[in-house]
Amino acid sequence: MRTRLLTLLLLAGLALQPAMAGPWGHQEQHREPPRPQQQQQQQRMQQQQQQQRMQQQMRPPEPPRMSQPQVIQSQPGETAHPQTEPQADQTKQAQDTRPLKEKAKEVGNFVGIESPKKTSGYADLAELTNQSTAVIIGTAQENHPTLSPDGKSITLNYKMRIEYVYKGKLAPGNNITVSLPGGKVSFADGSTAEIRTAWFKKMQNGKTYALFLSPGSGGGFVTTGEAQGLFEIPTTEGDQTVKTHSGIPRDPIGKYQGTDVKSFLRELRQATKKPLKS
Numbered sequence: 602m603r604t605r606l607l608t609l610l611l612l613a614g615l616a617l618q619p620a621m622a623g624p625w626g627h628q629e630q631h632r633e634p635p636r637p638q639q640q641q642q643q644q645r646m647q648q649q650q651q652q653q654r655m656q657q658q659m660r661p662p663e664p665p666r667m668s669q670p671q672v673i674q675s676q677p678g679e680t681a682h683p684q685t686e687p688q689a690d691q692t693k694q695a696q697d698t699r700p701l702k703e704k705a706k707e708v709g710n711f712v713g714i715e716s717p718k719k720t721s722g723y724a725d726l727a728e729l730t731n732q733s734t735a736v737i738i739g740t741a742q743e744n745h746p747t748l749s750p751d752g753k754s755i756t757l758n759y760k761m762r763i764e765y766v767y768k769g770k771l772a773p774g775n776n777i778t779v780s781l782p783g784g785k786v787s788f789a790d791g792s793t794a795e796i797r798t799a800w801f802k803k804m805q806n807g808k809t810y811a812l813f814l815s816p817g818s819g820g821g822f823v824t825t826g827e828a829q830g831l832f833e834i835p836t837t838e839g840d841q842t843v844k845t846h847s848g849i850p851r852d853p854i855g856k857y858q859g860t861d862v863k864s865f866l867r868e869l870r871q872a873t874k875k876p877l878k879s
Contacts, residue, residue, distance in 0.1 A: 740809045767869060
């Protein structure tokens with residue numbers, strides 16, 4: 602009985618071994634299924650990685666870095682300035698209301714910028730004529746700068762010889778004073794102050810001009826419409842074109858730049874209702 606039982610057990614054991622063997626006859630190692638805790642950790646790691654990817658996609662792009670103001674290369678003896686300095690300089694000058702003498706004493710050679718006072722202009726010669734007390738052809742004889750009574754501005758006073766009168770009570774052959782804004786003055790301590798008006802081209806001694814005039818100070822005159830009321834008239838055979846003195850962008854008077862002098866004087870004669878020769 603015992604022997605049979607042992608035999609049966611032995612046979613049972615031998616019969617079970619092939620069932621547990623691997624494909625090559627080796628016994629296959631038993632693998633435990635993943636535990637629930639490990640599964641939860643893996644899921645959490647996957648969720649964190651997915652959230653990081655979504656955050657990177659939704660993150661706004663970094664704003665472009667602002668470059669520093671470009672510095673203009675200066676010439677020997679000059680100071681390099683950022684390109685933004687002219688505008689900042691004008692704003693600073695407008696806020697500084699000290700007399701020019703004080704500004705010049707502080708820096709040695711002061712240079713200021715004066716802007717046009719008028720915000721609107723005239724469209725043509727007819728409008729200029731209607732707003733002027735005198736319209737003449739004159740030749741610049743000489744000029745000298747004058748500091749204003751309050752010491753805060755400069756005018757360039759021209760001695761003009763009248764060649765022809767289109768309008769007004771002036772007489773040919775007489776001299777008048779016409780004042781333009783800007784100029785340069787010197788002070789006793791050796792300092793200087795200069796006011797520049799790039800929008801208003803100055804006259805040159807010896808050249809002839811058509812001037813639309815309004816009353817100024819001290820019995821003199823100023824040009825009507827500031828830079829609009831001044832035109833260079835050619836007097837040589839090689840040049841027969843009129844030149845405007847306004848440097849203001851989109852100035853309607855700019856249409857007369859390069860106009861034939863005969864056409865210009867013809868329109869002026871029609872505007873003033875006076876013949877070219879009296």
